[in-house]
Amino acid sequence: MRALASLLLDAALLLAFVLIGRSSHDEPLAGAWQTYWPFLVPLLVGWLITAGWQAPAAVLRTGFIVWAVTVGGGILLRLANGQGAEPSFIVVTAVVLAAFLVGWRVIAAIVRRAARPRRA
Template identity: 55%
Template sequence: MAFQQNNRSGLLLAAGLDAALVLVFVLIGRASHGEGLLGTLITGLPFLGGLLAGWLVMRAWHSPQKIVWTGTGIWILTVGVGMLLRTVSGQGTEFSFVVVTTIVLGVFLLGWRGLAVLFRRRQARTRTVTAA
């Protein structure tokens, strides 16, 4: 999970991880309702659109692993734009769904970034101890 901020493969890893985690959220939800692949696509597209909006608005390619601003902006926009797109497409946005979506996507989209920060700090400490 450790990568340089300007590293192209790190950028692709961050974008891919965000997209994969959004899809994991959708798959978990769809499986809990016993629905198939078409339902997964219909449910997933608004949130992937929200994720794309988050990446563009936050200019996430500059520092995709940052929690503050980048991560929080991506999270809020993924949920907000995703819910807006669900509404426009005639899908439900019940209060309980919005709450669960906000919590789960927050844990997913901010969680991996938090783990990356901890990993980088641990690596830095190990290098400092080794150098001393």
């Protein structure tokens, strides 16, 4: 159940990125799928590559690799599909998705560490 929740969180954060981006560029939200799918597919591939269900909250083992595959694959799919990928878009995508896909895992690790009982 934790793995499914983590995958859904990744997908929801990716959707939030798409909706925020489209909104900030005054693009209709109705076309969000066109922007979303080229990143959703590599996100799922990243989960498969890392076997993310085994350690869904792992920062490096899952989060970093899922982020890298999502950004790299998403940009490549956008280009293959005739969508733009300006350098500024690539930078913003990489930074925001790092904050989203790796960031929640970093926060979870900090919370887990803080919740551990201290040895005297």
